Amino acid sequence: MASVKVAVRVRPFNQRELDMEAKLIIQMDGKKTRIFNSKLPPGKESDHGRERWKDFTFDHSYWSFDATESHYASQEKVYKDLGTDVIESAFEGYNACVFAYGQTGSGKTFTMMGTPECQGLIPRICKTLFSRMAAGKEEGASYRTEVSYLEIYNERVKDLLQPSATNHSLRVREHPRRGPYVQGLSRHLVTDYSDIQELMVRGNNHRTTASTNMNDVSSRSHAIFTVMFVQAGFSNNMPSETESKVHLVDLAGSERADASGATGQRLKEGAHINKSLVTLGSVISALAELSSSQKESGPGQRRASRSFIPYRDSVLTWLLRDSLGGNSKTIMIAGIGFSVTLLHSDILVSELNIYLVQGPNWIWQCGSLHSVVLSTHCSNHCT
């Protein structure tokens, strides 16, 4: 598996878009995502260097616009492509991180959590982890699995599994060997999928959500569900222990204040959300730059340049440090819901521009992260 995989997924129109008679301006063909530039005058295919269609290529382009179409990408399909890789690497002793990125209402929570009838990546990954463990136990392996669930809201951390005890006041510290961690975050021993399910439901009920113009139930925080497991068994007739950590992240949506209708508290939240997403983008860019400078000057440069990666500029990037480079496999899924309407074309066309700047370009840069992670990851398999 490549160390970083990037996928995009287009969701169905929501009621707001249907009411406004929105027109879809995106097409997908295999790995390619094509975006229509509605700013060009009708009949022109290009103008001053701008093309009518802009193409982007990703590891996967998921068409989930209409469930009746034959190439509709279901939750099962997304899980098979991306989730199974995560499970493989976790059992091999690598850390993994899966996160969904995109504008508010673009389908991040649906992809990560899903609904009870249509489960997303997080429950499917957890379910398979336990069935793999059950099979491993029959072959003599033993496992110890713990989970934690936190949210980052306005740059402050809350334990979603002990919400009243901590109330957004947990401190992020750094362990000299293990790196950044949240002091006082509860860890819960789980023995089967139903334990995890119960914790997930409990944690989700404590997430900070609100209604915005863009989404009736908008996540206003970044949520990190972490599964830590230790496998004990035998390798070459010697006892061995492998420790892995899987971060499953549901990011809050990037947004523009005018489109989301945010004022007051919502506006403040939006500013924090955007700040940490911008930092996430800067970290990825810095890692990509680091990768190219290493290629030019050799591996000796790595330690010196690492201090320039702005992990510490947001709580999110600081906590995900060990999943964005180093010993990790990373999967990013960008949710997109592109549309223009006949009524509000100016407003929605500028939403498209936001995506072109914040979305695919940012994701594009991640392409070069492959080599960073490939060159630095190592197994934490200890014998």
Ligand SMILES: Nc1ncnc2c1ncn2[C@@H]1O[C@H](COP(=O)(O)OP(=O)(O)OP(=O)(O)O)[C@@H](O)[C@H]1O
């Ligand atoms: N692939 C999909 N198929 C069907 N419905 C979807 C899909 N993706 C998203 N939706 C629906 O679109 C709405 C918005 O999705 P969701 O809440 O996942 O967005 P979000 O990006 O997590 O938003 P926010 O950042 O505001 O939390 C939900 O009602 C969800 O069920």
